[in-house]
Amino acid sequence: xxxxxxxxxxxxxxxxxxxxxxxxxxxxxxxxxxxxxxxxxxxxxxxxxxxxxxxxxxxxxxxxxxxxxxxxxxxxxxxxxxxxxxxxxxxxxxxxxxxxxxxxxxxxxxxxxxxxxxxxxxxxxxxxxxxxxxxxxxxxxxxxxxxxxxxxxxxxxxxxxxxxxxxxxxxxxxxxxxxxxxxxxxxxxxxxxxxxxxxxxxxxxxxxxxxxxxxxxxxxxxxxxxxxxxxxxxxxxxxxxxxxxxxxxxxxxxxxxxxxxxxxxxx
Amino acid sequence: xxxxxxxxxxxxxxxxxxxxxxxxxxxxxxxxxxxxxxxxxxxxxxxxxxxxxxxxxxxxxxxxxxxxxxxxxxxxxxxxxxxxxxxxxxxxxxxxxxxxxxxxxxxxxxxxxxxxxxxxxxxxxxxxxxxxxxxxxxxxxxxxxxxxxxxxxxxxxxxxxxxxxxxxxxxxxxxxxxxxxxxxxxxxxxxxxxxxxxxxxxxxxxxxxxxxxxxxxxxxxxxxxxxxxxxxxxxxxxxxxxxxxxxxxxxxxxxxxxxxxxxxxxxxxxxxxxxxxxx
Numbered sequence: 001x002x003x004x005x006x007x008x009x010x011x012x013x014x015x016x017x018x019x020x021x022x023x024x025x026x027x028x029x030x031x032x033x034x035x036x037x038x039x040x041x042x043x044x045x046x047x048x049x050x051x052x053x054x055x056x057x058x059x060x061x062x063x064x065x066x067x068x069x070x071x072x073x074x075x076x077x078x079x080x081x082x083x084x085x086x087x088x089x090x091x092x093x094x095x096x097x098x099x100x101x102x103x104x105x106x107x108x109x110x111x112x113x114x115x116x117x118x119x120x121x122x123x124x125x126x127x128x129x130x131x132x133x134x135x136x137x138x139x140x141x142x143x144x145x146x147x148x149x150x151x152x153x154x155x156x157x158x159x160x161x162x163x164x165x166x167x168x169x170x171x172x173x174x175x176x177x178x179x180x181x182x183x184x185x186x187x188x189x190x191x192x193x194x195x196x197x198x199x200x201x202x203x204x205x206x207x208x209x210x211x212x213x214x215x216x217x218x219x220x221x222x223x224x225x226x227x228x229x230x231x232x233x234x235x236x237x238x239x240x241x242x243x244x245x246x247x248x249x250x251x252x253x254x255x256x257x258x259x260x261x262x263x264x265x266x267x
Numbered sequence: 268x269x270x271x272x273x274x275x276x277x278x279x280x281x282x283x284x285x286x287x288x289x290x291x292x293x294x295x296x297x298x299x300x301x302x303x304x305x306x307x308x309x310x311x312x313x314x315x316x317x318x319x320x321x322x323x324x325x326x327x328x329x330x331x332x333x334x335x336x337x338x339x340x341x342x343x344x345x346x347x348x349x350x351x352x353x354x355x356x357x358x359x360x361x362x363x364x365x366x367x368x369x370x371x372x373x374x375x376x377x378x379x380x381x382x383x384x385x386x387x388x389x390x391x392x393x394x395x396x397x398x399x400x401x402x403x404x405x406x407x408x409x410x411x412x413x414x415x416x417x418x419x420x421x422x423x424x425x426x427x428x429x430x431x432x433x434x435x436x437x438x439x440x441x442x443x444x445x446x447x448x449x450x451x452x453x454x455x456x457x458x459x460x461x462x463x464x465x466x467x468x469x470x471x472x473x474x475x476x477x478x479x480x481x482x483x484x485x486x487x488x489x490x491x492x493x494x495x496x497x498x499x500x501x502x503x504x505x506x507x508x509x510x511x512x513x514x515x516x517x518x519x520x521x522x523x524x525x526x527x528x529x530x531x532x533x534x535x536x537x538x539x540x541x542x543x544x545x546x
Contacts, residue, residue, distance in 0.1 A: 174386045
């Protein structure tokens with residue numbers, strides 16, 4: 001087979017560049033934290049406002065080892081994952097429906113634009129009134145953020161279906177339901193996945209911001225408590241912990257994406 | 268099938284044609300709002316069991332005619348009859364071979380070949396067994412787990428042929444199916460198509476702008492005029508079968524037919540060229 005050689009060559013090249021990238025990434029991290037640490041130690045940066053990387057790392061270790069952070073982290077993650085799941089399901093369903101039914105799209109177009117343009121954080125107070133100080137209001141806030149990202153991408157994905165592929169399936173006697181399942185949805189999948197990378201961040205934003213505004217648990221609550229006593233170390237520790245969690249989830253999504261979209265040519 | 272090897276239609280004369288266009292007129296509204304008539308008053312009947320090639324200058328509306336036969340497009344005037352019945356939706360008897368890649372890129376070769384059976388709710392195991400038989404038939408048994416992008420253009424065409432043939436359609440619509448292939452692959456594919464056709468004698472409506480391909484494959488060549496398209500000429504191709512597309516081109520009878528039909532077609536191509544430059 002003529003195809004078997006090129007991928008091997010490509011793979012070696014990719015590997016070499018991956019090590020280089022990793023080295024540069026680590027270098028960048030060392031440079032930033034090193035400068036920060038040095039600046040804070042020498043007094044060039046005021047540790048009261050900027051804290052110190054060593055202190056932050058110490059605080060994170062303390063939180064993790066004492067078990068203090070786990071309940072908060074679990075609450076935040078539960079909220080984020082619930083918002084993520086609800087947002088994906090509703091976003092995909094709405095996207096499929098509006099992309100397929102011209103009338104629905106025409107009717108809802110202005111409302112979707114208005115709602116999408118609205119800064120969602122403004123909704124937090126009303127959502128807290130409706131759903132209380134518990135998880136419900138945080139999930140609802142996350143859903144309002146995730147829904148639109150997933151919705152727009154699904155809508156676009158369905159609209160971009162290759163008409164030849166679609167006609168071929170129709171000629172093979174696919175019913176409307178079968179077209180949806182075998183043609184529209186897989187075709188939109190690439191778009192939906194690209195929306196997931198953005199929306200997992202949004203789901204966490206919804207949870208943390210909601211907690212920050214009013215809650216008794218969660219990372220947002222921890223950060224807000226730390227801020228209340230001008231504990232910058234605590235604020236940074238909360239921030240960094242959240243980022244690490246997002247990164248892990250995003251990597252998991254990427255692995256799932258690689259598997260589900262394995263039919264795509266590698267470019 | 269008890270069909271003689273010569274060039275006689277399989278169906279008796281009394282049977283309704285496999286496909287009949289009656290006064291078919293097709294118009295499109297251009298973006299600027301003008302009405303563009305692609306074809307007017309086309310009458311054409313294709314007898315069951317014949318291989319008919321439609322030739323015409325590019326852009327003359329050949330594909331439009333095929334889409335009308337497929338039921339993918341409805342003419343504002345005239346009717347399309349399939350085995351005597353007026354077409355009102357997707358043509359249930361037809362399979363379509365497109366020029367472009369039409370396989371589902373997210374399905375493996377095997378799943379793609381199964382597709383028509385899956386849509387007809389054939390049990391999975393039976394569909395897969397049938398698909399494997401077809402993959403073997405088109406020489407791709409070892410590739411059932413591949414995705415379409417991992418195959419060459421010719422291999423993808425073979426998968427498309429298996430995908431179309433597996434549902435055992437009575438009518439095959441082909442829109443320049445080999446147009447995107449290189450010359451060598453194309454000739455191989457043409458021969459394979461003829462071989463398959465020889466076995467099953469399905470009715471074929473084959474569109475091409477390549478007159479040599481049309482004569483080499485078909486029982487009958489219909490020449491379409493440039494827009495609005497009408498039937499300009501209709502030629503019986505009485506060359507012996509089975510044929511080899513490379514050898515048949517050396518046959519003196521082939522050349523004689525080519526000269527006759529080309530005289531017709533050339534005028535249309537020239538007209539079309541002038542139109543394109545004038546616009």
